[in-house]
Amino acid sequence: DAKTTQPPSMDCAEGRAANLPCNHSTISGNEYVYWYRQIHSQGPQYIIHGLKNNETNEMASLIITEDRKSSTLILPHATLRDTAVYYCIVKGGAGGFKTIFGAGTRLFVKA
Amino acid sequence: SAVISQKPSRDICQRGTSLTIQCQVDSQVTMMFWYRQQPGQSLTLIATANQGSEATYESGFVIDKFPISRPNLTFSTLTVSNMSPEDSSIYLCSVEDRGTGVGYTFGSGTRLTVV
Secondary structure, eight states: OOOOBOOSEEEEETTSOEEEEEEOTTOOTTEEEEEEEEOTTSOOEEEEEESSSOEEOSSOEEEEOTTSSEEEEEETTOOGGGOEEEEEEEEEGGGTTOOOOOOOEEEEEEO | OOOEEEEOSEEEEOTTOOEEEEEEESSOOSEEEEEEEOTTOOEEEEEEEETTSOOEEOTTOOTTTSOEEEEETTEEEEEEOSOOGGGOEEEEEEEEOTTTTOOEEEOOOEEEEEO
8 A cells, every 4th residue: 555645636826836745654764755747648757756855856846844754845836737646655665666656646737 | 767668559459358568678677567557547566577587466466467578687578468448557667767866767658448
């Protein structure tokens, strides 16, 4: 079973920041938080990952709470092309190499 | 990151027949993963394929229905056997991109419709 909980859908206005929350209250010390997205009819695309520090790359920022029980993916300036399903995944540690997908959050970016 | 070529991209098949999906990676990888995505649903892991050993199947998936081959470190096939309309899904292969740190890379998927 997936170890994460995400809202099923969210809306965001184009040009605004999209903040996608994820709850992973059972995360263990050596498990990473990964984010992927799936644009319609394509394979999932890696966005970002982190262990406990906040991370930023050219696509997004990842904010992980100090207790690591939740995280937020931030798309700083959402565009219509960011409309997709976003998956938060906990992986590593005893779970090892498998990537198990939950239901994800369907983000709608509106003009 | 690794580049995956998956074939065919889509197919329409008659029930009772079988379809073999190919996954080619441009670099050597230890593990390859096969997923199924039913219409409107998330991805479900079918099995993990290691070169030189039998694939490891997840609960609910069996080798007779989804035989997998892994002849070398850059190639794998998934066969969907004795198909029924319930097998209509997108099938995706995936590899771990350890060297580049980008997590997992996915193929573009095979959209299968069984009629």
